[in-house]
Amino acid sequence: MTMISVRPYSQALDQLRAVGLRPTRQRLALARLLFDGGDRHISAEQLHTEALSSNIRVSLATVYNTLHQFTESGLLREIVVDAGRSYFDTNTTDHHHFFYEKTGKLCDIPADLIAVTKVPNAPEGLNISRVDVIVRVEG
């Protein structure tokens, strides 16, 4: 009757294979921390701390490298709110964010609760790679 709430390794394994990253111990462990339990907005430092307290031996440099590899592979999306404060979002679908200036926290705004219309065309045949909307909230 007990639900196993921890995502099996095989799922993280498939995820890594799908994007062509070799499934090392560190990548598997980080993938499970990131993608278990729904959408997250996490910094490199936070993920590193979390890994260490889960007894996952991994260096901060590897956390950074891994986050960027995941981002390039489309498993994560990077969100910059302040100079020198960058978050990685496990939700890569189309959506935007509330940013709480005081606490520094991010919160999703589903794409259907906000609408950016009339986006002008990119100049001279360039493509729009993404539209980021950040609604800054005092508090």
Add this chain to the structure above:
Amino acid sequence: MTMISVRPYSQALDQLRAVGLRPTRQRLALARLLFDGGDRHISAEQLHTEALSSNIRVSLATVYNTLHQFTESGLLREIVVDAGRSYFDTNTTDHHHFFYEKTGKLCDIPADLIAVTKVPNAPEGLNISRVDVIVRVEG
């Protein structure tokens, strides 16, 4: 018959007085560099370089301090596109931005050429301080 294209000191002076910043030599000079010649998106480093080549003796630390004071006073708006890359926009009216990922340049999108509708209310009595839209363009 020659137009004097350089904005007089008195204008920068009034600007500083209006926001209650003491009009020092450095602030006056930086204000003139910033607000002469229309809308600009400039980094601290760029402004420092520009000041030096205009024979304005000012330290990089003072440029940073001044840019932040101007931002807090509402003379400038800070725009963050990448972690560790922050621009100051001399246009403080309501508008948004194209960001050219390759060149790192910013370009204004007038508020009437883009529309963000249906912005959800800020949670529990918090105020929205700003909505930033960045349209990222490859190239």
Add this chain to the structure above:
DNA sequence: ATAGCTGCAAATGCTTTGCAAGGCC
């Protein structure tokens, strides 16, 4: 006179890199 600025250099914080050792296929 005095409160507020500035310059310098050192410190900080986040992120990246170089390279030797280790792990996956």
Add this chain to the structure above:
DNA sequence: GGCCTTGCAAAGCATTTGCAGCTAT
């Protein structure tokens, strides 16, 4: 085995800070 990955420590970069000296009012 061979190539990719990791760890560590060091380097890098943008930005901030502390403090003595200067300046606008």
